[in-house]
Amino acid sequence: MIAALALAVGIALGVFLDPDVPLWLQPYLPIAVIAALDSVFGGVRARLDKKFDDKQFVVSFISNVLIAALIVYLGDQLGVGSQLSTGVVVVLGIRIFSNAAAIRRHLFSA
Amino acid sequence: MRRRYEDEPDKQRGFGPVAVDLLASFWHDPLDYDTDAAKRPIRRTRFTRALTAVTAAVIGFLLVVAYQHTIAAAPANAEIRDQLIADINSRQAETDRMQDDAEQLGEDVESLRDELLGNDAEAEALDNQAALAGLAAVEGDGVTVTVSDGPKPEDPSAQDLGRVIDRDIQTIVNTLWSLGAEAIAIDEQRLTATSAIRAAGAAILVDFRPVTDPYTITAIGPPDLAREFNATPTAHTFDNYSNDYGMGFTVKATDDLTLPAAPAPPLDNAAPLLPPGTVPDPSGSASGR
Incomplete structure (x- = not known):
């Protein structure tokens, strides 16, 4: 409940502050969004499984974003940035879908 | 599972x-x-609850920022494309205007030259040479050859054999030259000795300007040009194309054709010889490249 409220607060902050994204940060934005979505779905799933752990949620979000950013950064340096980005999106995308499937089973038993 | x-x-x-x-x-x-x-x-x-809340807030913030960033980028892209299109249009209009100016100035130069020469025979010889070189508009009787694309094949992956390609136009033009045509234009684009007919992708370019289907080739030449052209192997070949692939091909003797002048070619390597007594430009802008 608190997390949902905080999410709404973050959205409101983003809408009102309307920050400019620095140029050097822009390549990481899509990856960060995917990692964030992954964390949200993972958190909701764990909550429904009654296994939600604050520490794990926070650490997994931060580490996911950092690792995803690191992979993209390395890929950019090596000249295979788009391919590695695709890899990150595929892996996190699969996780999002399977977490969504678990949530669906919990909510609709289907 | x-x-x-x-x-x-x-x-x-x-x-x-x-x-x-x-x-x-x-x-x-x-x-x-x-x-x-x-x-x-x-x-x-x-x-730990506070940490979770902060993280959730960060996630929400991130999502909104990414959303707004994407929304902000989309119209910018469209705007840039519109600007490019406007740029292209304005540059094309400018080119046309300058072309008109150049033609006007060319006519001025010609009339001044004729005045200076004061010698009708010499002026006429010059005019004839300019007309032969394609640098002056000409009129006369000749022939109009029209070729157009045949119907597209129903199978999109099949080769479109009825489509007119640059080599078809080249063949027709070369045949007309060989029959003694003195001036030829494709879609109102006059050909000179240095004209190029080539393909860029699906488009056919004459002197780097695109010409479009149907392609109208007008030529001024000897009185029986149309009849002679119809007797050439080229005409037979295109008749066959017309029968086999549906390519449009008509040859018509036409009287009182007017062909426009071609733009004067720019001098890339040669420099005009300065009349004796003039001081050469010290910067050497004309010849020093």
């Missing part, structure tokens, strides 16, 4: 399985929440 996973609680971990199992393990083990949560006590303190 889920049942199978639960049936194999201690399935093999490690490097063994093939790549498909990698994806499968992503699917079955989406998050680490599952692995040993039972053994590990979950402690929720006020601090």
Whole structure:
């Protein structure tokens, strides 16, 4: 409940502050969004499984974003940035879908 | 799927399985929440709850920022494209205007030259040469050859044999030259000795300006040009194209054709010879390249 409220607060902050994204940060934005979505779905799933752990949620979000950013950064340096980005999106995308499937089973038993 | 996973609680971990199992393990083990949560006590303190709230706020913030960033980028792209299109249009209009100016100035130069020469025979000889070179508009009787694309094949992957390509136009033009044509224009584009008819992708360019289907080739030449052209192998070939592939091909003797002048070619390598007595430009802008 608190997390949902905080999410709404973050959205409101983003809408009102309307920050400019620095140029050097822009390549990481899509990856960060995917990692964030992954964390949200993972958190909701764990909550429904009654296994939600604050520490794990926070650490997994931060580490996911950092690792995803690191992979993209390395890929950019090596000249295979788009391919590695695709890899990150595929892996996190699969996780999002399977977490969504678990949530669906919990909510609709289907 | 889920049942199978639960049936194999201690399935093999490690490097063994093939790549498909990698994806499968992503699917079955989406998050680490599952692995040993039972053994590990979950402690929720006020601090960890606050951390979660902060993280959730950061996530929400991130999503909105990304959304707004994407929304902001989309119209910018469209705007840039519109600007480019406007640029192209204005540059084309400017080119046309300058072309008109150049033609006007060319006519001025010609009339001044004729005045200076004061010698009708010499002026006429010059005019004739300019007309032959394609640098002056000409009129006369000749022939109009029209070729157009045949119907597209129903199978989109099949080769479109009825389509007019640059070599078709080249063949017709060369045949007309060989029959003694003195001036030829394609879609109102006059050909000179240095004209190029070539293809760029699907488009046919005459002197780097695109010409479009149907292609009208007008030529001024000897009185029986049309009849002679119809007797050439080229005409037979195109008749066959017309029968076999549906390519449009008509040859018509036409009187009182007017062909426009071609733009004067720019001097890339040669420099005009300065009349004796003039001081050469010290910067050498005309010849020093």
